[in-house]
Amino acid sequence: xxxxxxxxxxxxxxxxxxxxxxxxxxxxxxxxxxxxxxxxxxxxxxxxxxxxxxxxxxxxxxxxxxxxxxxxxxxxxxxxxxxxxxxxxxxxxxxxxxxxxxxxxxxxxxxxxxxxxxxxxxxxxxxxxxxxxxxxxxxxxxxxxxxxxxxxxxxxx
Numbered sequence: 714x715x716x717x718x719x720x721x722x723x724x725x726x727x728x729x730x731x732x733x734x735x736x737x738x739x740x741x742x743x744x745x746x747x748x749x750x751x752x753x754x755x756x757x758x759x760x761x762x763x764x765x766x767x768x769x770x771x772x773x774x775x776x777x778x779x780x781x782x783x784x785x786x787x788x789x790x791x792x793x794x795x796x797x798x799x800x801x802x803x804x805x806x807x808x809x810x811x812x813x814x815x816x817x818x819x820x821x822x823x824x825x826x827x828x829x830x831x832x833x834x835x836x837x838x839x840x841x842x843x844x845x846x847x848x849x850x851x852x853x854x855x856x857x858x859x860x861x862x863x864x865x866x867x868x869x870x
Contacts, residue, residue, distance in 0.1 A: 813841025
């Protein structure tokens with residue numbers, strides 16, 4: 714199916730809710746109005762949707778099928794994509810912060826005995842976390858996997 718390799722088992726997650734229509738297109742992307750349903754609470758990409766009202770969301774999706782404004786479409790969301798993106802953006806930098814703080818306290822502080830070891834640990838932790846964020850940004854730009862986190866239009870209805 715979508716993005717699958719030959720022989721690979723794939724579980725498709727078709728976005729819940731009624732698709733109203735494509736509202737706007739821009740390059741390879743479309744903005745789709747979606748009516749929220751009870752299934753939205755369990756959707757792995759629920760946090761990536763822009764809520765226009767209590768029932769209407771606007772979702773930015775990859776438009777590889779060439780849907781035009783006003784057409785009704787079906788969306789595909791990779792299972793676990795938001796969980797993986799959240800891990801990459803929250804947990805990995807946290808590990809960078811912790812490693813930087815520990816490294817600052819154990820490795821850098823002895824080199825500068827006149828400076829507070831806690832200050833050096835905090836500074837190294839923040840520098841390491843910033844470095845991780847920059848690394849993620851460059852990884853995202855170079856990675857072809859970046860598209861796996863974006864909902865896609867798979868069919869014009």
